[in-house]
Structure formats: structure tokens, C-alpha cells
């Protein structure tokens with residue numbers, strides 16, 4: 681482990697409730713020490729490269745091998761499972777850069793929260809982005825449920841139920857109901873992460889972690905903060 685990273689870990693060890701958590705392997709990727717503002721710039725600059733066709737990321741087996749001893753992702757992204765939202769691709773980054781949690785509707789389930797807490801508290805990622813996207817089928821399902829009382833088979837109803845508060849919150853707003861609900865769902869889950877006790881809320885309070893929300897546009901490839 682690099683001396684400066686060891687010092688960083690020692691300096692922050694007492695601030696988070698990490699007792700009992702598995703220790704992180706030594707970091708191969710040194711980007712994790714960047715401040716949250718730089719991490720966000722890193723993501724957004726990568727998205728600009730993606731949109732403009734100037735990508736620089738080319739994952740290789742050699743790069744993968746360098747990461748085999750440990751990871752130190754500079755950002756955590758909670759995104760939809762939709763096949764059209766490939767997180768590393770749309771941010772023009774490589775394996776080891778982004779800790780990605782994906783599930784349909786990009787909401788904070790218990791398992792998603794545990795994953796994010798691990799990346800924040802153990803891997804020391806300084807930034808979480810909740811990333812919704814336009815024309816999200818899970819959000820559409822939630823809106824359909826509110827609008828018509830429609831129920832979905834199997835465990836799909838769990839998704840609609842989780843996003844229902846966002847759908848209801850914007851029911852009477854002007855504009856497209858589904859699009860407004862996509863944005864509201866991102867904002868509600870950003871708030872949920874910031875207020876989640878004990879790990880997330882304490883890390884945010886200690887200014888070790890920032891949580892932001894954004895929406896990915898399927899038509900343009902652009903990510904916009906919301």
C-alpha cells in the first residue's frame with residue numbers, strides 16, 4: 681500500500697462505522713484519493729468524450745491484471761439494469777474506475793445500499809451518483825400502477841412499489857409524467873442515501889462523501905445532473 685494511502689485510511693478510520701467490515705485489498709488504482717468534485721468532473725468529462733466520439737478508454741487484459749490485487753474506484757454509480765445504460769461505456773472509463781450497482785429503476789434496495797456502503801466505507805469512494813435514464817420501463821411500470829392500478833407478475837411488482845412514491849409525487853406536475861417521475865425517483869434516492877444511517881449519513885456529514893443525481897438521455901448519450 682502506498683504510504684499516502686495508508687495515511688488517508690488512518691486519518692479517516694475513526695470517522696466511519698467500519699468496525700467489522702471486511703478490509704479492502706491494497707489499491708491498484710490511485711484515483712480514489714481525489715475529492716468528490718474531481719470525481720464528478722471525471723465522470724462528466726468522460727461523458728462528454730463519449731457524446732462527442734472522443735473516447736480514450738480501451739480495456740485490456742493487462743489493465744485487468746493490474747487490478748487483480750485490489751480495487752479503488754473513484755466513484756459509485758447506482759444505475760438502471762436497462763441494457764441501454766452501460767455505465768463504464770457512457771462515462772468512458774475502464775474496469776476498476778467505477779463501482780457500479782445496477783437494478784431496474786435505480787432505487788436504493790437493501791442490497792443496493794449494502795453494496796454502496798461497502799464501496800463508500802471500505803473502498804473509500806468519495807462520490808455516489810444515482811443515475812436514472814429517459815424512457816425507463818421500471819418508472820413507466822410505477823406510473824402505470826398509479827394511473828390504472830395495474831399489478832405486475834412475479835417479483836416485478838417490487839420494482840413498481842419501490843418507485844411508486846416518485847410517480848405519485850409528480851402526478852399533477854406539468855409535462856411528461858414518466859419523465860418527471862424519472863427525475864423525482866433520482867432525487868428521492870439521492871435523499872435516501874444521504875440520510876441513510878449510520879454509514880452514509882455520517883460520511884456525508886464528515887464531508888468524506890457526496891451524493892449527486894443525474895439522468896442519462898437514451899437519444900443523445902448525454903448525462904445531465906438533476
Ligand SMILES: [Zn+2]
Pocket residue numbers: 760761762784785813815816817818819
Ligand atoms: Zn430503466
